[in-house]
Amino acid sequence: MKIAVFVSGGGTNLQAIIDNTKDGILKDIEIVLVLSSSPSAYALTRAADSGIPSVVMRAADYPSREQWDTEMAECVKKSGAELIVLAGYLSLLGPKTVSMYSNRIINIHPSLIPSFCGAGMYGIKPHKAALARGVKVSGATVHFVNENYDEGPILLQKSAEVLPDDTPEVLQKRIMEQCEWKILPKAIRLIADGKVTIDNNIAYVRE
Numbered sequence: 001m002k003i004a005v006f007v008s009g010g011g012t013n014l015q016a017i018i019d020n021t022k023d024g025i026l027k028d029i030e031i032v033l034v035l036s037s038s039p040s041a042y043a044l045t046r047a048a049d050s051g052i053p054s055v056v057m058r059a060a061d062y063p064s065r066e067q068w069d070t071e072m073a074e075c076v077k078k079s080g081a082e083l084i085v086l087a088g089y090l091s092l093l094g095p096k097t098v099s100m101y102s103n104r105i106i107n108i109h110p111s112l113i114p115s116f117c118g119a120g121m122y123g124i125k126p127h128k129a130a131l132a133r134g135v136k137v138s139g140a141t142v143h144f145v146n147e148n149y150d151e152g153p154i155l156l157q158k159s160a161e162v163l164p165d166d167t168p169e170v171l172q173k174r175i176m177e178q179c180e181w182k183i184l185p186k187a188i189r190l191i192a193d194g195k196v197t198i199d200n201n202i203a204y205v206r207e
């Protein structure tokens with residue numbers, strides 16, 4: 001299966017996918033495109049280092065959001081990708097891209113949805129909110145993407161302990177290492193194997 005990975009930042013989740021295509025559970029998966037919302041994203045260096053084609057598409061560089069959305073959908077189509085993986089991608093996708101890839105876009109979010117998610121909950125913020133609420137477990141969620149932030153069907157979740165002395169940064173690192181870098185490649189595997197169905201906004205996994 002061919003996939004496109006959308007990024008905005010450091011790209012550690014992209015790296016986890018790349019590593020699994022080289023020597024892990026995604027050996028038959030090809031990353032045909034890395035699309036970044038920022039020209040300075042370190043994820044672009046990671047793509048280049050692995051010989052993966054990349055493109056930067058910023059809404060601000062287009063005459064309208066509609067045009068940006070149309071060209072993005074075209075770009076993914078041209079790449080041949082069958083699945084779009086949002087791996088730390090910070091922009092909200094346009095309606096054309098979302099409808100063209102309906103049920104074929106997944107996102108990783110660093111909390112157990114429906115906690116600490118929605119507009120504005122990105123980067124370190126879900127972890128700050130988790131500590132402020134005093135939860136004892138947090139984690140990560142892979143979900144399908146629709147027009148609204150973090151509301152699509154939940155595919156996979158994994159929890160991690162919240163420890164008494166955690167700072168947001170320490171919690172973020174634990175959740176990346178123990179949860180995100182594991183469930184995002186696993187979600188791609190399950191979809192590639194045709195083990196996921198969606199009915200009435202619920203994702204079902206048949207192992």
Ligand code: GRF
Pocket residue numbers: 007008009010011012013014043087088089108109110123176180
């Ligand atoms: C991750 O915590 C991811 O869950 C969130 O943004 C962060 C991106 O990290 N959506 P990276 O760019 O993959 O290192």
